Each structure stands twice: as C-alpha cells, then as structure tokens.
Amino acid sequence: MHSDLDADEAWERLRASRSNPPARANTGSRRKTYAAALEQAQQLFHAAAVVGPATSPVLAFYGLSQAGRAITAAAWSLKGEDWNLDTHGIKTTGFHLPFPDIEIRTDPPGTHGSFVKVSEALDSPVWEKDPLRLEDVWDLLPTNLHYPLTTRDRLTPLYTDEGSIDAGDHSLLSAFVCNIPDRVVKAGTREALADFLTAYPVVAQHESYSTVGPALPNYVRYDHGGGQLSMNWLMPDGVGTGFDGMATMAERQAHLRAMTRRYAGGRYFLPVLGSMKRELHPLMAWWAVLYALSMLSRYQPAVWGTLINVDSNQFAVPIERLLERAINHLPVLIADTITEVTT
Structure with a gap:
C-alpha cells in the first residue's frame, strides 16, 4: 500500500530550505540550529546507509534526533525557549526480556526532552507510567505490516x-x-x-x-x-x-x-494504544523503535549481535528490513513533518 520514497529528493528539499528557513527558524539561534541540525542529520543518515545492522541503528537514531531539533526550531507552536531540547525524553528497560517485550517509556508532558517536545509540536501523545512494548510500537509502522515479531493479534495501520x-x-x-x-x-x-x-x-x-x-x-x-x-x-x-x-x-x-x-x-x-488519548504520529513511532534498537546496539552489543544473526534468529530479517526502510522513508517523513509544523 506504500512505496519506497526518494530519499535524495527529500534531502534536496531540506537543503534548499536552509537558505530561507521556514516559520520560527528564520532568525537567530533557531535559524542556526535548524541549518546545523539538518546537516548533521543528513550526514548521519548517509553514514547509516553504508554500514551494516551492527551499528546502523545508532547512526539512524541520532540522525532522526538531530532532525527533531530542526523540527522544533521551525515549529510555530513552540514559543520562547520551548524549542530548545536537552535530553532524550525517552527510555528503554527490560533488555532481559524477549525482543518484542522490551519496554519503552517517555518523560512526562511539559518536560524538555527531545521526544516530549517534538511530540508536543506534532500533537502526538507521550506516556510515562505504563510502558509500551516494543512490538506494539513496531506494529504502528506501515513498513512493518508484513514483518510481525510474534503471532499475537496485531493493531497495525x-x-x-x-x-x-x-x-x-x-x-x-x-x-x-x-x-x-x-x-x-x-x-x-x-x-x-x-x-x-x-x-x-x-x-x-x-x-x-x-x-x-x-x-x-x-x-x-x-x-x-x-x-x-x-x-x-x-x-x-x-x-x-x-x-x-x-x-x-x-x-x-x-x-x-x-x-x-x-x-x-x-x-x-492508526490505533490508539493503551491509555493514550490519540494515536502516535508516525515520526514518533519511528523515533521510539529506533531509540530502542540503538540502545540495544550500544549497551547490549552481544545481545544485539545475536538478534541480527540471520543464521539463527527469527528477528534478524525484520530488523534488517526496518533499518533499510528507515534510510529511505525517514528523510521524506522529516521533510513532510517540517511542512506540517510550519503551515
């Protein structure tokens, strides 16, 4: 139901916007942050495209995180210093659990973590008390429709x-x-x-x-x-x-x-998960999944090496496919999201 998108064209759109940044990113420190963050995001995504799954989630996540700084710098809805991000605003626990059951939580609403503030700009919910399972967020991505992690009943787009x-x-x-x-x-x-x-x-x-x-x-x-x-x-x-x-x-x-x-x-x-009042924005679903994978790759390298072993692990191919799609889909989603928060 969807096609691979032209990431190069999306990066051209984003680079072209830097000479005349949109909305609140057109002056001062917000303009400088917008340009610098997009340059870093592009370089990180390009680096992620030329390495294997052992390290690509780290690069892809930080590319998305830097793009988030450009999004908040430009967003009309974030005034004063609300656009300025400091921490991740999201955390993962339960690395001892099966891969689909890894737990994801966010910081509370109103805090300045990246996930929280970008979510605010996109009218996308955060959660702090009841964790989401990785599988539940994984299933929110249209690219994963044919890549289930388990045989459980799914809620997909x-x-x-x-x-x-x-x-x-x-x-x-x-x-x-x-x-x-x-x-x-x-x-x-x-x-x-x-x-x-x-x-x-x-x-x-x-x-x-x-x-x-x-x-x-x-x-x-x-x-x-x-x-x-x-x-x-x-x-x-x-x-x-x-x-x-x-x-x-x-x-x-x-x-x-x-x-x-x-x-x-x-x-x-999109489905509304748990106690949330509305659905996650697709960019934030990507953010949560890539954050969890990057944390596994960085802090649990032996576990991650087992998960991406195509000779012995059922999750290896779905993970590979997800990371390939991240390189193709996220630049377009980032460009569309900047348009969304500035119009």
Whole structure:
C-alpha cells in the first residue's frame, strides 16, 4: 500500500530550505540550529546507509534526533525557549526480556526532552507510567505490516486512499479502509468488526459501511488474507458547498485528511494504544523503535549481535528490513513533518 520514497529528493528539499528557513527558524539561534541540525542529520543518515545492522541503528537514531531539533526550531507552536531540547525524553528497560517485550517509556508532558517536545509540536501523545512494548510500537509502522515479531493479534495501520472516495451526490464521506486483519474478516460479523475498531476510535465513529446478506460487513478479501471495507462517515456540520448542498470532493478529501495521518504518500488510520488519548504520529513511532534498537546496539552489543544473526534468529530479517526502510522513508517523513509544523 506504500512505496519506497526518494530519499535524495527529500534531502534536496531540506537543503534548499536552509537558505530561507521556514516559520520560527528564520532568525537567530533557531535559524542556526535548524541549518546545523539538518546537516548533521543528513550526514548521519548517509553514514547509516553504508554500514551494516551492527551499528546502523545508532547512526539512524541520532540522525532522526538531530532532525527533531530542526523540527522544533521551525515549529510555530513552540514559543520562547520551548524549542530548545536537552535530553532524550525517552527510555528503554527490560533488555532481559524477549525482543518484542522490551519496554519503552517517555518523560512526562511539559518536560524538555527531545521526544516530549517534538511530540508536543506534532500533537502526538507521550506516556510515562505504563510502558509500551516494543512490538506494539513496531506494529504502528506501515513498513512493518508484513514483518510481525510474534503471532499475537496485531493493531497495525489501516490504509486508505483519497482516490477511493465516492464522489456521489450525498452528504457522506465514503472510502475504503484497507488492511483489516484476517481474523476480523474471517469472523465476518458486525460484532468482530466493532470489537476490533475500539482501538481505532476515528474509524469506529463511522455512520455505516457496505453490507451483504443479513447486514454483514461486505469485505473485499485479499488473496494473502485480510481485506478491506467501504465505510461511510458523516461530514462535519456546516460542510456542503456543492450541488444541492452536498459535500464537494475537496471537502471530503479534507475530512479524510483530518481523520488520518500521512505516511509515504498515503493516508492511514492508526490505533490508539493503551491509555493514550490519540494515536502516535508516525515520526514518533519511528523515533521510539529506533531509540530502542540503538540502545540495544550500544549497551547490549552481544545481545544485539545475536538478534541480527540471520543464521539463527527469527528477528534478524525484520530488523534488517526496518533499518533499510528507515534510510529511505525517514528523510521524506522529516521533510513532510517540517511542512506540517510550519503551515
């Protein structure tokens, strides 16, 4: 549902922005930080691309961390010295546990750690009391859809496409929700779908969906398992400037964008984990995963060496694939995020 992106083009966009930095990064120390942090980020990502998985997570994480400094320097929402970052703002524990069960926590809201302040700029939640398991955050990345860490039931991003929006003369937003898990599609009941969607509150607010037979969900099944479903949502009050007061395509597209997060040129409904009030921004999901991998690589090198051994470890190939995608996807996500916080 997504494609590899042009990292070189993204770095060109970012380099071009440095001569005339956006938003609050256009003067003073914020401008200097914006330019220097992006230069460091690019060099760290380029270095990560030419080494193996033994050390690439350290380089990729610090590349993302430096890009975070550019993001906060530019962000309109961060005033005064709120943009200035000091610590990581995130920590990992439980390295003695199985790889999927490594625990990730963040510093409290309002602190100046990098993860916390970048999350604030992106309206993305932090958590401090109840840890998230690495597997749960791993599954938030669209690139990991086909790379599960265990056989547990997963909560993964649900892809949607603006091209699937129904342009009919009605007052609803109608679009396909894709990548519904096989367990839900096989169950085939309204109850199974409703139970699954409790983790996706935005999707759960649907007005109706395509049905078959005795009002059962009319899934389009995939050959490899799982499927998609055409779903309908009410448009916001006061929207409807088209013919006979119906919603226009532009209004429907805007509503779908408001309900989803952008990633790799597509739009995704993301689950809300645990006690969080909304979903993690994709950049922050990447941040949490790379931080955990970098800490393993730096402080548990023997354990990390075992995990990336393709001859003996089931996690080695998924880890390799994740690190390859980090090099391709993150520059584009960073560039898009800077646009997001400055418009």
